[in-house]
Amino acid sequence: MIEVKGITKKYGDRLAVDNISFSVKRGEILGFLGQNGAGKSTTMKILTCFMPASLGTASIAGFDVFESPYEVKKRIGYLPENPPIYLELLVSEYLDFVANLRRIPKSEKKKKIGAVIERCQLGDVQNRLIGNLSKGYRQRVGLAQALIHDPEVLILDEPTVGLDPKQVSEARGLIKSLRSERTVIYSTHILSEVAATCDRIIVIDCGKIVAQEDINSLGATGVTTKTELVVQRSSESVIESLKLVNGVRSVQCLSNGKERIIVESDAREEIMAEIAKVVVNNNAGLVRMSPVQLALEDYYLNLISGKRGISL
Amino acid sequence: MRGATAIIKKELRSYFSSPIAYVVLGVFLFVMGVIFAKFVALYQQFNTAQQFGQAQGITLDKLATYLYQNMAFILCFVTPFLTMRLFSEEKRQNTLELLLTTPIKEFEIVLGKFFSAYALMLIMLSLSAIYVFFMVLWGNPELKIIGSTYLGLALALACYVSLGALISAMTSSQAIAAVWTFIALLFLWLLQSLGQGVSASWGPIQWGPTLVYLSPLGHFNSFTEGLVHIKDVVYFLSFTLFTLFLTHRVVESNRWR
Numbered sequence: 001m002i003e004v005k006g007i008t009k010k011y012g013d014r015l016a017v018d019n020i021s022f023s024v025k026r027g028e029i030l031g032f033l034g035q036n037g038a039g040k041s042t043t044m045k046i047l048t049c050f051m052p053a054s055l056g057t058a059s060i061a062g063f064d065v066f067e068s069p070y071e072v073k074k075r076i077g078y079l080p081e082n083p084p085i086y087l088e089l090l091v092s093e094y095l096d097f098v099a100n101l102r103r104i105p106k107s108e109k110k111k112k113i114g115a116v117i118e119r120c121q122l123g124d125v126q127n128r129l130i131g132n133l134s135k136g137y138r139q140r141v142g143l144a145q146a147l148i149h150d151p152e153v154l155i156l157d158e159p160t161v162g163l164d165p166k167q168v169s170e171a172r173g174l175i176k177s178l179r180s181e182r183t184v185i186y187s188t189h190i191l192s193e194v195a196a197t198c199d200r201i202i203v204i205d206c207g208k209i210v211a212q213e214d215i216n217s218l219g220a221t222g223v224t225t226k227t228e229l230v231v232q233r234s235s236e237s238v239i240e241s242l243k244l245v246n247g248v249r250s251v252q253c254l255s256n257g258k259e260r261i262i263v264e265s266d267a268r269e270e271i272m273a274e275i276a277k278v279v280v281n282n283n284a285g286l287v288r289m290s291p292v293q294l295a296l297e298d299y300y301l302n303l304i305s306g307k308r309g310i311s312l
Numbered sequence: 313m314r315g316a317t318a319i320i321k322k323e324l325r326s327y328f329s330s331p332i333a334y335v336v337l338g339v340f341l342f343v344m345g346v347i348f349a350k351f352v353a354l355y356q357q358f359n360t361a362q363q364f365g366q367a368q369g370i371t372l373d374k375l376a377t378y379l380y381q382n383m384a385f386i387l388c389f390v391t392p393f394l395t396m397r398l399f400s401e402e403k404r405q406n407t408l409e410l411l412l413t414t415p416i417k418e419f420e421i422v423l424g425k426f427f428s429a430y431a432l433m434l435i436m437l438s439l440s441a442i443y444v445f446f447m448v449l450w451g452n453p454e455l456k457i458i459g460s461t462y463l464g465l466a467l468a469l470a471c472y473v474s475l476g477a478l479i480s481a482m483t484s485s486q487a488i489a490a491v492w493t494f495i496a497l498l499f500l501w502l503l504q505s506l507g508q509g510v511s512a513s514w515g516p517i518q519w520g521p522t523l524v525y526l527s528p529l530g531h532f533n534s535f536t537e538g539l540v541h542i543k544d545v546v547y548f549l550s551f552t553l554f555t556l557f558l559t560h561r562v563v564e565s566n567r568w569r
Contacts, residue, residue: 048413052567069567073415084410088329089322100318101414145410 001026001153001183002047006056009042009207016042018207019056024200027180031198032187033300039207040187041081044157047185048078060153077151081158083142087131091122091141094130095148102149112148119174120144135162143174154184160193172197191300203300226292227263227275232285234259241278247271259284262292315416319424320431327394327432336393337436343386348443351379355451372451377536380461383440384468384532387433388501391469392493394432395476396486398425399563403484408566418564422556426477433469437462457538464535467548468528472497474555481562503527 002024009017017039024030032040046053047060049069057064063071086094095113104112117126120140125133130141139162146154159175160168175197178184188194194201203211231238234253239261242251247266254260265271272289279286327333358370402408411421441462447453475496480489507523524530528551531544 045409050409050413050566070415070417073413076413078409078413080406080409082406084405084407086322086326086405086407088326093322093325097318097322098410098414101315101411101416103314103415 001028002058002060002185004043004047004056004058007043007046007053007058008055009039009046009051010054015207017046017053020204020207020209021056022202022209022212024183024185026183028200029175029179029184029186029198031194031201032185032204033189033191033194033201034187034204035189038204040204041157043204044078044080044155044185044187048076048155049073050078075151076153076155077146077149078154079142079146079156079159081161083138084145085130085138085141087129089130090127091130091133092117092126094141095126095144098145098148104149112150116144116148119147121170136164136167139163139171140167143171152182154178154182154186156184156186158187158189160188160190168193225265227265227272228288228290228292229261229263229275229279229286230288231259231261231279232287234261234284235282238279238282238284241282242275245271245274245278248275313420315414315420316424316427319411319421320428323398323425323428324431326397327428332393332397333432336390337439340386340390340436341439344383344440344443347379347382347386348446351375351443352446354378372447372453373457373538376447376453376458376461379443380465380536381533384465384529385501387465387469387472388497389494390436391433391472391476391497392490394429395473395480395493396490397480398429398477399481400484400486400489404486412563412566419560422477422560422563426474426556426559429477430470430473433473434466437465437469454538457536460538460540461536463540464532464544467535467545468532470552471528471548471555474552474559475500478555478559478562481559500527501529504529 004023005021007017007020008015020039020043022030032043034040042051045051047058047065049065049072052066057066059065060072061075063075065072086097089097092113095116096109099109099113117123120143122137122140122144125137130138133141139159143156143159146156156175160171163171172193175184175186179199186194186198200212200214202209234255239251239253242248242261242263245265247268248271249264249266251264252262254262263275265275276286276289279289355372355375358375362370399408402411412418444453444455444458447458448455476489476493479493479496480486483489483492503523504527507520507525507527510520510523512519525547528548531547534541534544
């Protein structure tokens with residue numbers, strides 16, 4: 001559905017996006033992850049034909065964004081980082097204006113506006129000035145604008161920024177409800193959000209793609225793994241002997257009620273067996289031994305810091 | 313064209329939902345009212361003088377010319393306040409992103425913006441027709457001359473608005489747009505006086521007459537004398553079209569800059 005090949009964007013001397021390539025299948029929700037200024041918004045602006053790339057090509061539904069922007073624009077719904085709203089218009093006037101820009105036939109206009117008002121839960125505020133609405137409602141008006149023409153592709157730039165937790169979960173629900181009927185690209189720097197909504201993530205740092213993964217296989221590919229040990233009696237000698245095991249990177253002792261030891265090691269089965277043996281041999285009273293799921297947060301920070309050589 | 317009409321509708325709604333349109337209309341009518349009062353005073357003076365056989369040849373039409381030349385100049389001050397927000401506000405509110413990512417053509421945006429501000433200016437111009445009403449009530453003006461004067465004003469306003477739109481498209485600050493539009497319009501007017509004082513030439517080009525030709529003042533003045541020359545109409549229309557073309561290029565430049 002979306003094909004991006006070698007997109008590069010320079011702002012003067014600054015390289016904002018550096019040779020990015022990826023593709024998105026129909027019906028997929030893609031999370032675009034990265035720090036502020038990593039190049040997420042720039043990539044989206046290129047995909048929506050708002051600005052051209054310095055190099056590379058991109059196409060949406062088979063139409064090139066440079067060659068046939070008109071066809072691309074017809075098929076996308078776009079919510080920029082700051083919702084593009086007119087503060088001096090009523091919500092209903094604004095949606096009517098967008099419907100006209102989108103060339104929705106007059107006969108369907110009323111129905112489509114009604115549908116999008118319902119979908120984004122704007123019924124209570126449709127006759128209020130956008131300028132008098134809270135940030136959360138303005139964001140929803142922005143989202144309504146992107147959905148009004150039932151686009152095949154939705155490009156959402158940080159759609160949940162500024163929403164309160166309830167609204168965030170509603171917005172996620174809304175995005176999830178689009179799964180399989182629409183293709184969605186969705187940028188954020190909030191990690192739990194991608195875990196909750198996306199099928200696949202792309203992590204961008206400094207304009208480059210540093211990882212591209214299926215949300216379900218996330219973390220499994222890491223070279224190291226963490227194991228949590230719960231013991232009855234922890235002692236210096238247990239910690240020391242664990243550190244001596246070949247392949248163990250670090251040992252951390254935490255205690256809250258029970259003694260908990262976190263062992264970070266290479267992800268190999270024989271190391272696990274060896275760790276268990278050491279604990280039992282030291283008579284520490286092994287209660288439980290379980291792998292720690294490498295959380296998205298750790299995974300992400302590893303990617304970013306590993307590349308820049310910062311220790312966290 | 314549906315995009316253009318949608319934009320015109322939205323723009324007019326925006327003008328009248330903020331104080332800007334009312335303030336500008338009010339100030340314009342107040343200033344013109346003061347000038348009209350002066351005009352009436354002058355008219356009475358000449359009427360009295362003429363009863364004693366003086367000031368022959370001064371007619372109501374000559375005085376009306378004075379009134380409308382003032383109006384054309386005052387519109388230079390008024391225009392920037394109405395054109396400054398056209399594009400710069402869209403840039404500041406990030407709504408240009410909306411316009412440029414929906415399937416409407418750039419020229420529709422430019423035309424929509426131009427005609428919305430122009431329509432407001434024409435509304436303002438038509439309100440000034442109240443002076444014509446008073447002139448007819450107490451005098452005997454040549455209505456054909458007044459008609460051609462209004463045609464001239466309408467054409468001059470098209471130039472003003474297109475220039476304001478162009479400058480607004482180049483900045484995201486309304487204040488900067490307003491100041492530069494005003495400077496540009498003033499400069500165009502001053503070209504007339506500037507040209508009259510220049511006698512230099514370069515090859516076949518006489519700088520003086522060229523500068524005079526480029527100023528809208530001379531072209532407008534022939535309308536106030538009741539003369540509708542094709543060359544003046546062509547001047548105003550080509551000025552407007554060329555400026556709108558440049559505006560279109562500036563808006564489009566977002567796509568390739």
